[in-house]
Amino acid sequence: MxxxxxxxxxxxxxxxxxxxxxxxxxxxxxxxxxxxxxxxxxxxxxxxxxxxxxxxxxxxxxxxxxxxxxxxxxxxxxxxxxxxxxxxxxxxxxxxxxxxxxxxxxxxxxxxxxxxxxxxxxxxxxxxxxxxxxxxxxxxxxxxxxxxxxxxxxxxxxxxxxxxxxxxxxxxxxxxxxxxxxxxxxxxxxxxxxxxxxxxxxxxxxxxxxxxxxxxxxxxxxxxxxxxxxxxxxxxxxxxxxxxxxxxxxxxxxxxxxxxxxxxxxxxxxxxxxxxxxxxxxxxxxxxxxxxxxxxxxxxxxxxxxxxxxxxxxxxxxxxxxxxxxxxQRTDGGDKVCFDFQKGRCERGDKCRYRHDLSGAGPTGRGSESGGPSKGPPGPPAPCWFCLSSPDVETHLVISIAEHSYVALAKGPLIPGHVLVLPIEHHPSLAALPPDVYAEMMRYKDALQKCFAAQNRASICFERYLQLRAGTHAHLQVCPISRSAADKARLHYESAAEKNGFRLVPVPAEEGANGAEQLRNAVGGPGNYFMVELPDETRLLHAIKPGEKLPMQFGREVLADLRGTPERADWRACKLTTEEETEMADAFKEMFKPFDIMET
Ligand SMILES: [Zn+2]
Ligand SMILES: [Zn+2]
Missing domain, CATH: 3.60.21.10 (Metallo-dependent phosphatases)
Structure with missing residues (x-):
């Protein structure tokens, strides 16, 4: 001033x-x-x-x-x-x-x-x-x-x-x-x-x-x-x-x-x-x-x-x-990790009401950065809402849990049945997954697609990976759509990409153990990407260049438009109460049971 x-x-x-x-x-x-x-x-x-x-x-x-x-x-x-x-x-x-x-x-x-x-x-x-x-x-x-x-x-x-x-x-x-x-x-x-x-x-x-x-x-x-x-x-x-x-x-x-x-x-x-x-x-x-x-x-x-x-x-x-x-009911900083401490140094020392250790923040704590995927991923640097072992996970949203991955209701779902498939541990993206985790997530994806097909519906899956200093927890979004909308899906995604100044390119859709590596190769490194899997299981990918901007909710926006409900593009317009979420999760569990990889 x-x-x-x-x-x-x-x-x-x-x-x-x-x-x-x-x-x-x-x-x-x-x-x-x-x-x-x-x-x-x-x-x-x-x-x-x-x-x-x-x-x-x-x-x-x-x-x-x-x-x-x-x-x-x-x-x-x-x-x-x-x-x-x-x-x-x-x-x-x-x-x-x-x-x-x-x-x-x-x-x-x-x-x-x-x-x-x-x-x-x-x-x-x-x-x-x-x-x-x-x-x-x-x-x-x-x-x-x-x-x-x-x-x-x-x-x-x-x-x-x-x-x-x-x-x-x-x-x-x-x-x-x-x-x-x-x-x-x-x-x-x-x-x-x-x-x-x-x-x-x-x-x-x-x-x-x-x-x-x-x-x-x-x-x-x-x-x-x-x-x-x-x-x-x-x-x-x-x-x-x-x-x-x-x-x-x-x-x-x-x-x-x-x-x-x-x-x-x-x-x-x-x-x-x-x-x-x-x-x-x-x-x-x-x-x-x-x-x-x-x-x-x-x-x-x-x-x-x-x-x-x-x-x-x-x-x-x-x-x-x-x-x-x-x-x-806690009146102190609860389980929050101190911001200053994370940055390196906290002047408040013992008097700080926030936690000064990062252990227990994830399944493995802050693991060594050099650990390969087979040794388990490093824990998140801050409490993560998607790590299943985290006290912050919203258990009422969880539909099914397998050995390496789980399915949960999406927050502010586009429609009932809009779910996420996530690794149990803190892996940043599908492309970074170890082979067994990736393969299991694909089995969940197939099971969800069969479940929707039994109701004469197709499905769209997408992932947007955004690398963050504070850590990202991979999540594949899976959403059912009508057969008629399914026919128009590819055109909608391609033209929306064009409007945003990029091109979606077809990539192999390997669902076996090599899939993560194939995806990694298609992205061309550990960078950010957007991937959508169409109802015919064609995958389209855009590897995001450093500094390039892509709308945070791109995958969802196009889907909302495709369904003729553009007003639901913003998840905030679809917020539910905890009671509604619990009800929806219970109903989905019942519907999914015959297809659940943990039941069959
Ligand atoms: Zn502190
Ligand atoms: Zn996590």
Whole structure:
């Protein structure tokens, strides 16, 4: 930032906005008007997607400001570094030397991927991006081609940073709503049309629970919602407030701009911090002590008399990856491996609440890198959601387990029957599999195809291998399709590839012990690739060149289009509750039984 340091105002005046999506003229016109009538304001914080999803009018508006033809009226900070035209953020990040917000043009700053900034005396924590279980679980740490997806490491780093300071953060900015935020909210007050169980991201929820921000601001649900304050568990018991903001210039006239005038937590006494208005509810993120579950350690029950009863509490179901009650109720860093420790050195030493060893993170721990495939793969560098021995695996999704591999329901399935075939141990890709593991996975694939054929359906299988510093766990997606869609599959994949500027080439589809080696040779090394197996078992491959970008969900997008359900291309549109997943997995198990390689 420029200029001489000035002493921060006692209670800064803050404007907050939902997803601008490039509509900067609309946003800044409104901001300038509000600044005149109710200001002056000290800063504007934007959550949600800052850049437009595609080119056109909105991207022209962005260019007006970036080119200096129009002026940003207030110091403005944003977190959504993806969308059309967002390359400028990467370019400016590369230029900038220090940490802290990066100036994009005068008065406009990108806060960064994850961290805490001091703005006008306020501590502002932020996490950019959106939650995508595939890249998040795989730890999409080093791949800049998926800038919109959140990374496990960012989350760890932020949670650890916040833990270093006794003083609560004033703001937490996330793009997505936190899963479970509607827990304990009166039906009459909850925004219409949102599923209280499925809405929002589990990562945003976990972060809100860890950081206990005084204000949590999020966008992307496209409604305005200010939740009744909730009291955090733990020693300080201060209250948090959640505010969801709509998209800038939305046609439903939902509120997208909100003003606050908070006194920084550094200037508040513990008593001030603990003050709770009469409509305060218990935390939506914590299991409540009135249930049969034991209360979490080290936490006091909410102060009687200051908490309104809001009906039957059902804490904990928001966090779908961690279902064991003992894990849900941990108040420390749990089983998470320390981010700093992974990078080499953690200043917190023994006081760090995250794990400082990598053993037990996978089936073999962090094995020797030189170990050949026959000795078993090295364990994942961080907890992996696909390693069957990992405590983080979602067992309710598992359909069948064999000697080296298993079948599980896909998260956010395109249709019922959309499953994954995975190695039990942490192998990065099909091409890297030892012969026996590969052969067994192909037997599973054949069994699934027979199962679908018995219902007069064909199937599509695909794998997208993306090499990541944090490790990748191979998964072959298998999805049933109608016979008529099957006839068009090849054409659809080939033309979608062409649209994305690459060609799919036919490769041998060996299913025996030599198959992995053949695939490795076809890829031409250990690099990234996309492979699809068509209903007639023809395989098409694209070996991805270093630096080449391929949509993360390419295989699924084409399939959704082929089925005539493009709205299901994004798995997030297909999210299910744990109960629905369990039901679907049980039904699939029954159907698959006669074909299961473990049964025949
Ligand atoms: Zn540590
Ligand atoms: Zn794994």
């Amino acid at each position: 420029e200029g001489a340091p000035v002493s921060p105002p006692a209670a800064p005046r803050v404007l907050l906005s939902g997803s601008p999506l490039g509509r900067l003229t609309t946003l800044f016109k409104r901001v300038a008007a509000v600044n005149k009538s109710n200001g002056p304001f000290d800063l504007l914080l934007c959550v949600g997607q800052f850049f437009p999803s595609q080119g056109g009018d909105a991207s022209a508006e962005v260019a007006e400001y970036l080119g200096g033809r129009k002026v940003v009226p207030l110091p403005t900070y944003f977190i959504g570094d993806y969308g059309f035209g967002s390359e400028i953020v990467q370019a400016k990040m590369a230029e900038s030397s220090g940490s802290g917000p990066v100036e994009i043009c005068p008065n406009l700053y990108f806060l960064g991927r994850a961290g805490i900034a001091e703005l006008s005396g306020l501590r502002v924590a932020f996490l950019a991006g959106e939650y995508d279980p595939f890249s998040y679980r795989a730890g999409a740490g080093s791949d800049a081609s998926v800038p919109s997806s959140q990374r496990h490491q960012d989350f760890e780093a932020l949670a650890a940073l916040a833990n270093d300071n006794e003083r609560p953060v004033d703001f937490l900015l996330t793009n997505e709503w936190p899963r479970g935020i509607l827990e304990g909210v009166d039906k009459a007050e909850a925004p219409a049309g949102l599923d209280p169980v499925a809405v929002g991201s589990p990562v945003a929820a976990e972060l809100a629970k860890d950081l206990k921000p005084r204000y949590h601001i999020a966008g992307t649900e496209d409604v305005f919602f200010a939740r009744a304050p909730y009291r955090n568990r733990g020693p300080s018991q201060h209250v948090s407030r959640f505010i969801g903001l709509a998209r800038v210039g939305n046609d439903k006239k939902q509120k997208y701009l909100h003003a606050l005038n908070p006194t920084p937590s550094s200037q508040l006494s513990p008593a001030d911090l603990a003050a709770a208005p009469p409509n305060t509810t218990p935390s939506p993120y914590e299991p409540q002590p009135s249930t049969s579950q034991p209360a979490a350690q080290n936490s006091k029950p909410p102060v009687p008399g200051s908490v309104l009863s809001t009906g039957e509490p059902e804490g904990g179901q928001y966090w779908r990856w961690q279902e064991q009650p003992n894990k849900r």
